[in-house]
Amino acid sequence: MMKRFLILSALISLSIFSSDKIGRLPVYKIAVEAVPATEEGIVLRDFIKEQIQSTSRGTISLPLKESESGNWEFDKEGNPTLETVANIKRYTDTDKLVLISTEDGQAVISFVDVLHRKLEYRNSLPDSLSKTLVSDFLGFLDKKNIYLALSETGSGSNAQLKINSLKPTYVAGEPIRFEIESAEDNYVYVVLVPENQKGEPILLFPNQIQNDNFVRKGDRVTIPDKRISFKASSVPSKDRIRAFASREEWKEFQLRGKKEDSFYRLLPPAVTGTKTTARSMTVVPNTLTASIEQSPVMEWEYQILSR
Structure with missing residues (x-):
């Protein structure tokens, strides 16, 4: 399933906007x-x-x-x-x-x-x-x-993050690579949200090559690293890139990916097995997703065309 989403596709005009779902509980x-x-x-x-x-x-x-x-x-x-x-x-x-x-x-x-x-x-x-x-x-x-929160929530100013080099449209097999720039010192989390939420969001940054996601003011980070393949697929789609700027690291989440995969999944500890006791039943997901909801988010939309 992961490789299916690593090969992306897009057919669209680029749109940039901040989330208008402030305060929405992602459940x-x-x-x-x-x-x-x-x-x-x-x-x-x-x-x-x-x-x-x-x-x-x-x-x-x-x-x-x-x-x-x-x-x-x-x-x-x-x-x-x-x-x-x-x-x-x-x-x-x-x-x-x-x-x-x-x-x-x-x-x-x-x-x-x-x-x-x-x-x-x-x-x-x-x-x-x-x-x-x-x-x-x-x-x-x-x-x-968590996946719902990554797809639909976020609040704050739209001036925290800037994206460069993401085109409005791509064709099948074309490399997709862009830059993220932060207006302040932030932990940055960049997520791919597949069209119509048909697949689970994929954490593009940090990743297994770029595992330090603390971005200082004015610094530019290329995503993904040139050592990672991130290409448009042959299936036309309309996908979204969502970038969250957080003052604090999202320590309540676990990053999980297979050795052959370049990108992580963002998962709760209970899923990754780091907390398997009965206490995991009493964790309040409100606290699990609060950092996502409270982080300023920017969103960019692009489409992919088949050749």
């Missing part, structure tokens, strides 16, 4: 249902709802009547059956759907993207390990909230 509206509504499933459902709500990991939608009826089935790619599509369509005021089932001594949690009608997460463990299962799911939800 989803989530429905949590027990299907079928067994006694054990309802207990687990209520526990998950309490965990999401008490830690501000999301806002809880009201349950639907008879939501436990019908089949909830997905293929190996996460695509729903026709009957499942009909069930999903009933959730008109919901971003995500959590399905809880407890059968044959197993607890199962499924996480569905309602808008795109896609299964994003599914995991199961014996009933005796249901809290461990919930902890794993909440770590996944933390990651989703």
Whole structure:
């Protein structure tokens, strides 16, 4: 998946603007249902709802009547059956759907993207390990909230950062390289946001070659380093570059990437395994994403054309 996004594409006019989503909490509206509504499933459902709500990991939608009826089935790619599509369509005021089932001594949690009608997460463990299962799911939800914050939040002045050499349009296979200049001493985080959020944001800077992202006033940094390949793909798209300027390092996040990859992912500790105890269930994601929300952000949009 990573290599797919390292080869980029773009077909557009360049636009520059600061975020207008100041103060927006980067969480989803989530429905949590027990299907079928067994006694054990309802207990687990209520526990998950309490965990999401008490830690501000999301806002809880009201349950639907008879939501436990019908089949909830997905293929190996996460695509729903026709009957499942009909069930999903009933959730008109919901971003995500959590399905809880407890059968044959197993607890199962499924996480569905309602808008795109896609299964994003599914995991199961014996009933005796249901809290461990919930902890794993909440770590996944933390990651989703971070990616939402990277894609849609940010505040402050649009004068903090300047970009140079990013063109309005690119063609397939063309190298993409630009400069970032900071008006003040800042930690700078530069993120690629794929078109329509079809893929997860990728941290372009810092990266495995340029791991020092403290940029002093007036300094110019070329992104990516010339030793890293960053090219337009053959698929036309409209992507965004988002650059955050922060006085403080984002220490609450973990950088993770494979050895063969040039760029990192920005993940919460619970996902990277640095905090696997039950305490990870009590981390308030509000604090996880606060540094993203409070950092001034600049955004540049470009399009990629196929040859």
